[in-house]
Amino acid sequence: MTGRAEQGGPETVRPSRSGARQASPGRIRLKRAGMMALRTLGSLAVTFLGLLIITFLIGRVLPIDPVLAAVGDRAPADVYDRVYHEMGLHLPLYQQFFDYVMRVFQGDFGTSVLTSRPVLDDIVRVFPATLELATIATILGVLLGVPMGVLAAVHRGRWPDHCVRVLGLFGYSLPVFWLGLVGLLLFYMKLDWVGGPGRLDAAMEDFFEPVTGLILVDALLQGDMEVFRNAVSHITLPAALLAYFSLAYIARMTRSFMLEQLAQEYVLTARVKGVSEARVIWRHALGNVMVPLITVIALSYAHLLEGSVLTETVFAWPGLGSYITSSLLNADMNAVLGGTIIVGGVFIGINLLSDLLYRLFDPRARR
Amino acid sequence: MTDLTSAAPLLEVEDLRVHFHTPRGAVEAVRGLSFTLGRERLGIVGESGSGKSQTGRAILGLTAGNGRITAKTLRFQGQDLLSLSPKQWRAVRGARMSMIMQDPKYSLNPVMTVGDQIVEAYRQHHRVSAAEARLRALAMLARVKIRDPERVFATYPHEVSGGMGQRIMIAMMLIPEPDLIIADEPTSALDVTVRLQVLAILDDLVRERGMALIFISHDLPLVSSFCDRILVMYKGRVVEDLKASELHAARHPYTQGLLGCLPKLDQRQETLPVLRRDPRWEHGTLEEVTR
Structure with missing residues (x-):
């Protein structure tokens, strides 16, 4: 070998943007x-x-x-x-x-013709219901959907993959109102496992004083376990239903991102190092999958936060979706526009959040 | 490290075959490859698709999912590689044989720091504290002539250049001190200016630790200057096995053709000869094709 380079050649860590190497x-x-x-x-x-x-x-x-x-x-x-x-x-x-x-x-969206109350008051009343539902559904969707997508990708073409795909296909093709009604019929009417429509039993609703409007949180803060249990039994079915739809989407996207990442060279590098297959998948590949997945999860969450009209209607859930829809049907423009601003604001907020998460998960986005 | 040169060879490969099942039928990427390797530096040359990279991966047991490996013998340090369980494989990979990949831009994990990736390679095979592994990694970075190991340790792969990335790759793959290192086109993705520098670092470390090296490349002159012995592959088979010093005396028309295609600085050539392929090269032995 000739041309031994003792001096190490051009040392090349790219300078940071500010270029000020002396500053701490x-x-x-x-x-x-x-x-x-x-x-x-x-x-x-x-x-x-x-x-x-x-x-x-x-x-x-x-x-x-x-x-x-x-x-x-x-x-x-x-x-x-x-x-x-x-x-x-x-x-x-x-x-x-x-x-x-x-x-x-100033928080003045005008007065709703329909309820003759300030639109903001109405939104403060209905939005927590949607927030509660959307948040639980998204958490469930991520906790189940991501591992399912990963498993499907890892066992591509074998039974776990087929199961996830069939499940996803149902999630895509079944109409929510039908699934909701069947769910109510089976789990509420026949089996009595869950609470019926509404956020609480009617009898309980009159006594309960909301603070944040998130009944689960309020009940916990007030230490009222009876209300908490009742609220859980009411939210289970609609949350599971929405979770199923977001799960189907998240699992499908996770699967395709994962397949893409597993074909990358750094995965081979990790295997060459003798890293266990579990670590290759859950640390190396999933670490990279998280980056595009953030967008998917954020979109799915934002979509749920708009309020899902059909689900809210079937379950008599007093959320943002049914509020905006009924306002629209009654030409209550102040309420519609106020709702639109809230939905738009939520989208902007979620985008901001996913931007921040991007920086957390992807060092390349930090510059 | 025990000295194995006198006893059994480090790696014995006999009749290695790698098949891939594709929707359009089976493809045989490696067709009956045989060689033995001591503590030496072996170059494998061939054009794209000649099966040289697949040979490297097959030795590491990392053929892609739709591929299948068969061999009469595939033995490493006396251990039959074909019968290893996944767990046994993990004790072999990294610790006893390792591979340097082509392009650090793709072969380093973009969301993990350089330091974490090197530490991971070391701690996979050595039970040491995180602090000690860090010190080892910093020392290894210094060994591959990185000037400011502390800073590089904390960088992410996208923040370093190709030459530095490849030195990081070398540090990561050599830190557990394997006995065999497979370098798959380790400098093809690099600028010509840093190529020699990276090779020099690799050469130093391999010599110093007495490792065996399989150097896979399409660059015949580079391989001949870097290795002791050369295998020339053509369409999944070894067509010629010769000492690097005797390359000029190559007998196989394919090897001769490859050498003939190279421009020479001291002779003026208007047109370079084009390789004329003979169908006999695909199956014939050296004796048959030179007759």
């Missing part, structure tokens, strides 16, 4: 984190503004007269005009938009 790594990291937070906040603000523009325009474009909706179609012309002015509809559009934004930031 801690300070660089802090500065970078600060910059990143600012950038994220900026893009959040822009996205939220876009959301407000869209909801505002929808409110103006739809052929629903907000004045008529408020005063009714038999109100005299002078009442109509007065309300028209009170609502600021005579002002130029940009002025209206500015007022709208200011009101939204």
Whole structure:
């Protein structure tokens, strides 16, 4: 061998972005984190503004007269005009938009025609129901769906794979209202294993004073185990149903991500090192699967947080989905737009969260 | 390490075959390969698809899922590799034989730090504390001529260059001190400027620890300068087995053809000769094809 390079040649750790090698790594990291937070906040603000523009325009474009909706179609012309002015509809559009934004930031989404209560109060009442359901469903979906997807990929083409695929196919093709009704018929009516529709037994609902609106949390905080057990028995079926759908999706995606990762060279490297197959799969490959999987889980969670109208209807679950739907059917525009802003805000929040998780799981995203 | 040169050879391969079952029928990637290896540096050369990489993987028992290995003999340090359980395999891989892969961009786990990956390789076979494994890994990084081991230890693979990645790969695969190292095109993905430097590091470590080396490459001059002995593979078979120093006296027309295709600096050639393949090369013995 000729050309022995004692001097080690070009030493090549790529310099960090700031290029300031002398500064302590801690300070660089802090500065970078600060910059990143600012950038994220900026893009959040822009996205939220876009959301407000869209909801505002929808409110103006739809052929629903907000004045008529408020005063009714038999109100005299002078009442109509007065309300028209009170609502600021005579002002130029940009002025209206500015007022709208200011009101939204004060938490004022207007009054719901349907419930004659402030929209925000309504949302504060219905959103926790959806949040509770969506969160439990997503946790179950991830805890079961990810291992199932991994097993399917590892045993590709053999029975675990077929089981997961058939299960996933059912999850994709069965209509939720049918499955919900059959579930209620079997587990509630016939077997009496679970509570029926609603979040609590009717008798209990009257006595229970919600704090956060998340009944499971409230019951635990108040140490009321009877309410807690009752709430669990009511949420089990709808949560299991939604979990099944998100499980089907998460398992399918995990399977395909896993197959892709198991074919990568670093997996072979790990095997060459003598690493156990379990560690190859659950540490090496799954560590890389988590990166794209975050997006999938976040999307599935955000989708559930919109409120699943059909599930909420079947189980008489007073959530966001049924609230927005009934508002829409009754042309209650304030409620619809308020709900839309909440759903949009939830999406923005989930996106932010998945961005942060991305940085946690993927070192390549940290720059 | 016991000296095995005098006793049984380190690795005995007889009639090794690797089949792949594909939807379009079985493909035989390695067709009856035989050789024995002592504590020497053996080069395996051949063009793409000649089965040289599959030979390396078959020796490590890491043929892909749809492949099947058969052999009359596949023995490593007197141990029959064909009858090993997965658990026994794990005690062999890494600890006693290991492999350096082609491109560190793909062969290092992107979401684990360099240090964690080296420590993992060491602790897989040595019961030591995390702190001691870390010290070992830092020392090993220094051995592959990485100047600032502490810093590199904490980096992720995407933060290092190809040459450095390959030195990390060497450190990771040599840290458990295996007896046999298979290097599968270890420098093909690297810039020409760092290629020699990485090879020099590998060469040093292999010599110093008295390891056997199987060097898989398509680069005939490189292999001949780096190895003691050369196997020339063509379509899944060894067509010629010769000492590196006697490469110029190669008898097989395929080897001669490969040598003839190389441009020479001291002679002006308008056109380089193209390899004219003879169907007899696929099955014939050396004697048959040179007749």
